[in-house]
Amino acid sequence: MAIRYPNGKKYQPNDLLTSTTQKKTVSYGKRGMSLEQDLNDTNAYYLTHELAVIHKKPTPVQIVGVDYPKRSSAKIKEAYFKTPSTTDYNGVYQGKYIDFEAKETKNTSSFPLSNFHQHQLTHMEGVLKQNGIVFVIIAFQTLGEVYFIRFEHFQPFWQRMLDGGRKSVTLQELRQVSDLIPYGLNPRLDYLNIIRKYYF
DSSP, rough: OOOOOTTSSSSSTTSOOTTTTOOOOOOSTTSSSSHHHHHHHHHHHHHHSOOEEEEOOOEEEEEEEEEEETTTTEOOOOOOOOSOOOOEEEEEEEEEEEEEEEEEEEESSEGGGGOOOOHHHHHHHHHTTTOEEEEEEEEETTTEEEEEEEHHHHHHHHHHHTTOOSSSHHHHHHHHHEOEEEEEEEBBBBTTTHHHHOOO
């Protein structure tokens, strides 16, 4: 199926991102799932235990081409993203609005900023101005490490790139301004624990 952006450009999946249907074979015990699945499981745990209500945002898609190989089935052949996406997750925790983007990479020494888009940064800046809790979660797949970065600490890296600086964030830089989210059983990635540390 061909999916296109609003400008007509064909969507090419980024090999640094992992779909929910893919399973990774990483030898870190509970770390074999994609970041998205880990976060979805975590959010389901929060919801079930009435800790927070946080969901993954669906991306609106306009279907323009459908094939009907059989009368009882249909196959989408072409679709377009209706609007540019903002961030991956949003919700509410103890009366505060939460909004965050989640990314993963196979790199072991740096995170490429090309995984982000300007409209996402603009959206997160807007959330921050409204006193929402906004952050980025970055997983280094190969290392089995997941980091929580408050947006106000992530944004300078983006600005540095816009000013002609490096187009990635080194792992060392990331470690200096972020918190490691340890893997657990339930919840799998307890990022609320870090939110409590900074905001409550």
